[in-house]
Amino acid sequence: MSFFLNRYAxxxxxxxxxxxxxxxxxxxxxxxxxxxxxxxxQTGNACADCHSGAYGGGANGPALTPYGxxxxxxxxxxxxxxxxxxxxxxxxxxxxxxxxxxNSTSELTEADLYLAGRVNDNVGGYVKIQAxxxxxxxxxxxxxDVDLRFVAKDLxxxxxxxxxxxxxxxxxxxxxxxxALPASTQNxxxxxxxxxxxxxxxxxxxxxxxxxxxxxxxxKDWYGEIxxxxxxxxxxxxxxxxxxxxxxxxxxxxxxxxxxxxxxxKKQFYSVGIVGLTTKRQLPRNGPKEDVTDLxxxxxxxxxxxxxxxxxxxxxxxxELRDYATRPASPxxxxxxxxxxxAVHDRTMSATYTFKQSYGIVVSHLVSTGTRDEIRYVPxxxxxxxxxxFSVFWVPFGKDDSFTSLANMKIAATWxxxxxxxxxxxxxxxxxxxAPVTNARDLNEFLISASVAF
Amino acid sequence: xxxLSISQPLRCLTSAVLFLSWMFAPVHVVAGDxxxxxxxxxxxxxxxxxxxxxxxxxxxxxxxxxxxPSGNLPDFNYSDAxxxxxxxxxxxxxxSYLSQPAKQTNPGTKMKYDGLTDPKQLDDLISxxxxxx
Numbered sequence: 390m391s392f393f394l395n396r397y398a399x400x401x402x403x404x405x406x407x408x409x410x411x412x413x414x415x416x417x418x419x420x421x422x423x424x425x426x427x428x429x430x431q432t433g434n435a436c437a438d439c440h441s442g443a444y445g446g447g448a449n450g451p452a453l454t455p456y457g458x459x460x461x462x463x464x465x466x467x468x469x470x471x472x473x474x475x476x477x478x479x480x481x482x483x484x485x486x487x488x489x490x491x492n493s494t495s496e497l498t499e500a501d502l503y504l505a506g507r508v509n510d511n512v513g514g515y516v517k518i519q520a521x522x523x524x525x526x527x528x529x530x531x532x533x534d535v536d537l538r539f540v541a542k543d544l545x546x547x548x549x550x551x552x553x554x555x556x557x558x559x560x561x562x563x564x565x566x567x568x569a570l571p572a573s574t575q576n577x578x579x580x581x582x583x584x585x586x587x588x589x590x591x592x593x594x595x596x597x598x599x600x601x602x603x604x605x606x607x608x609k610d611w612y613g614e615i616x617x618x619x620x621x622x623x624x625x626x627x628x629x630x631x632x633x634x635x636x637x638x639x640x641x642x643x644x645x646x647x648x649x650x651x652x653x654x655k656k657q658f659y660s661v662g663i664v665g666l667t668t669k670r671q672l673p674r675n676g677p678k679e680d681v682t683d684l685x686x687x688x689x690x691x692x693x694x695x696x697x698x699x700x701x702x703x704x705x706x707x708x709e710l711r712d713y714a715t716r717p718a719s720p721x722x723x724x725x726x727x728x729x730x731x732a733v734h735d736r737t738m739s740a741t742y743t744f745k746q747s748y749g750i751v752v753s754h755l756v757s758t759g760t761r762d763e764i765r766y767v768p769x770x771x772x773x774x775x776x777x778x779f780s781v782f783w784v785p786f787g788k789d790d791s792f793t794s795l796a797n798m799k800i801a802a803t804w805x806x807x808x809x810x811x812x813x814x815x816x817x818x819x820x821x822x823x824a825p826v827t828n829a830r831d832l833n834e835f836l837i838s839a840s841v842a843f
Numbered sequence: 844x845x846x847l848s849i850s851q852p853l854r855c856l857t858s859a860v861l862f863l864s865w866m867f868a869p870v871h872v873v874a875g876d877x878x879x880x881x882x883x884x885x886x887x888x889x890x891x892x893x894x895x896x897x898x899x900x901x902x903x904x905x906x907x908x909x910x911x912p913s914g915n916l917p918d919f920n921y922s923d924a925x926x927x928x929x930x931x932x933x934x935x936x937x938x939s940y941l942s943q944p945a946k947q948t949n950p951g952t953k954m955k956y957d958g959l960t961d962p963k964q965l966d967d968l969i970s971x972x973x974x975x976x
Binding site: 433434468656789790 | 885889890893895899918920
């Protein structure tokens with residue numbers, strides 16, 4: 390996902406820019422598949438074994454079952470042992486978007502190639518290459534999320550089962566096994582000033598960095614991960630299809646950690662986790678360094694039962710502390726400088742109910758707030774953005790008794806609603822009297838999408 | 844006539860033994876509820892096993908598992924340990940195998956299962972598997 394306002398450049402977004410960002414947000418909310426038919430072919434599993442909704446992806450990420458979580462932790466290497474399978478899959482997403490303001494569009498919005506699967510018992514991965522419709526049927530090809538793994542399975546440490554692995558990935562949190570972190574669920578709050586761990590933030594790290602983590606699963610329940618990231622050179626970002634205006638800047642002394650306790654009770658699953666990311670960032674790259682630290686926690690619960698009725702709940706709360714490198718002056722009040730320190734806060738609460746792993750509903754409440762800053766957050770000094778996502782979907786295939794396990798399909802209807810933007814529900818860009826006014830609800834959008842994967 | 848007079852009591856005795864054997868056979872063989880066992884299968888087994896004929900996942904198809912010799916599906920890549928087992932998956936064998944961690948019963952197996960300790964669920968599951976053929 391992308392984002393609306395650059396917190397380092399004090400400006401109002403153009404309407405066209407804002408609408409295109411919203412369209413992208415909706416597109417990703419509806420079509421970001423994780424149920425890769427290549428994995429189904431490799432394992433003999435149905436998509437529904439790993440995903441609560443048999444297609445995965447969509448409005449709240451892959452919605453992994455505990456079995457899917459373990460498949461990811463095991464480096465995507467598990468197999469039915471029945472010969473080599475080509476580790477590739479395709480996805481096409483078409484959609485009809487109806488924004489509250491502006492024209493409706495119907496188009497092929499995304500075409501994706503997945504290179505996903507095992508190399509051998511210890512090496513596997515996930516690579517997504519996407520062609521995104523940027524309007525007028527022109528497509529921008531980008532490298533999306535990457536997660537390459539080396540894993541040592543079936544170890545015994547202190548008499549307990551253990552798994553040790555290394556992941557090389559380009560999106561902090563994407564590799565996480567639990568359905569909670571924004572990069573993993575693709576469901577971070579839309580924001581005018583979000584956290585580094587939120588891919589919806591401006592100058593996001595998502596898909597513009599490269600990093601490696603060492604991780605371990607101990608006694609089936611305890612998960613730990615420690616790693617580091619560095620941003621890709623702007624030339625590399627450009628070659629990978631990313632606009633350099635979204636450069637996350639130069640990063641140094643970057644550390645990432647993640648710890649979680651996960652309990653699989655077969656009919657139920659719950660997890661409690663903490664996450665952290667700290668870096669010194671130069672944006673622009675020749676500018677001074679600022680310190681940015683994210684600290685968060687998350688809770689998830691799944692009722693799985695016999696898989697007839699599945700309920701998944703998650704709550705994620707990430708606080709970002711900033712020591713700004715510069716203190717811009719107010720253009721209005723002489724001598725007033727922006728604060729030297731600040732904090733932003735992203736929270737996502739999400740519930741997904743799935744019936745027969747075919748019919749589902751997703752409800753999310755997304756909030757992004759920050760400390761008051763009259764200079765950085767124009768026009769009201771308040772970055773508060775509050776939104777909701779409602780999505781219903783139907784997945785006809787992808788189960789054990791489906792007539793094919795080689796292809797899958799999903800039809801979804803998604804409504805994205807804003808109740809607050811820039812700290813206000815009315816006149817969110819502070820238009821002067823007589824000028825056209827944009828209210829938060831004018832950012833709302835309704836979208837119907839059809840996705841096929843094979 | 845003499846033959847008959849000897850064989851008749853023998854036949855009666857045999858019938859009686861079989862009847863008593865059936866009467867006092869381990870309860871788990873007959874006491875399960877297959878419908879409830881279907882739900883147990885979905886919760887405990889279905890991620891790694893299918894009951895569809897010819898459909899192997901990480902584990903082999905369980906179609907016709909009760910009474911089947913171990914390691915005999917031609918298109919499944921069994922572990923060496925299972926290939927060398929040479930046992931038959933009778934209801935009793937399944938009951939014993941599934942009631943404890945798989946690697947405890949058969950250390951070389953690829954199967955990762957901690958065992959089903961609830962005896963009723965185990966009976967239900969085996970009854971359900973007995974219907975799959």
